[in-house]
Amino acid sequence: MSVVVITGANCGIGLALAEQFTKRGDDVIACVRSNSPELKATGAEIYDGIDLCDGEAIQGFCEKIAGRPIDILVNNASTYNDRNLVEDIDVDAVRKEFETNVLGPLQLTKGLLPEIVKGGKIVFISSSLGSIEENETGSSVGYRMSKSATNMLAKTLCNELWERFISTTTIHPGIVPTKMSEFSGIRLPEDAAKGVISRIDKLSLDTSGMFWHQDGRQILW
Numbered sequence: 001m002s003v004v005v006i007t008g009a010n011c012g013i014g015l016a017l018a019e020q021f022t023k024r025g026d027d028v029i030a031c032v033r034s035n036s037p038e039l040k041a042t043g044a045e046i047y048d049g050i051d052l053c054d055g056e057a058i059q060g061f062c063e064k065i066a067g068r069p070i071d072i073l074v075n076n077a078s079t080y081n082d083r084n085l086v087e088d089i090d091v092d093a094v095r096k097e098f099e100t101n102v103l104g105p106l107q108l109t110k111g112l113l114p115e116i117v118k119g120g121k122i123v124f125i126s127s128s129l130g131s132i133e134e135n136e137t138g139s140s141v142g143y144r145m146s147k148s149a150t151n152m153l154a155k156t157l158c159n160e161l162w163e164r165f166i167s168t169t170t171i172h173p174g175i176v177p178t179k180m181s182e183f184s185g186i187r188l189p190e191d192a193a194k195g196v197i198s199r200i201d202k203l204s205l206d207t208s209g210m211f212w213h214q215d216g217r218q219i220l221w
Helices: 012-023 037-044 054-064 091-115 142-164 190-203
Strands: 004-007 028-031 043-049 069-073 117-124 167-174 209-212
Touching: 004 012, 004 091, 012 028, 012 037, 012 043, 012 190, 028 037, 037 190, 054 091, 069 091, 091 142, 117 142, 142 167, 167 190
Parallel strands: 004 028, 004 069, 028 043, 069 117, 117 167, 167 209
Antiparallel strands: none
8 A cells, every 4th residue: 555645636638537546545744725526436536726836735734634645645636827929929828837836745745755655756757748759749838848847857856766676757648628628538537547546656766767559659758
């Protein structure tokens, strides 16, 4: 049995992860902006009112669970505010994406790092849109930039935490019909979550710092 912290666990992929982790007997600590009946039904330990753009809220959450050994941290919460071309970019929307997708997870991970156990795992739910090599269409520049930064964070942590036996990874869950994707996509959240958990289970120091598709394919940086 593992203790798993999941951000953005009240809906979509985060909710599916909470459901599947708790179903198999793991203890889930859900860090969310708002609760939901579906999340309550999982039996997870819920901390709501935590906005990843709010540094004080993140610090407060970390203080509340200080001293709790954590096996897996899943930085899942994300936002996708800008689907424009560079010439139409909304800089404020990009700033919000960086605050939510990069700086929030960075502060949360830093705050919880003392609780991550030897052999623990830190996971970032990323996107193939963050791959520089696979960018062949342009657009969504802010989101792409934020996810590239997320990938860099995971790789940097891999190098820094190697001697502490803590593994890191970024995982693309596929396009899932959720509010963030404007309900487009062909993969159900529960199927994406199953693949994500499979990647987490296989994560080790030997595969730390890599970028994976939930189906097991390695994604180019």
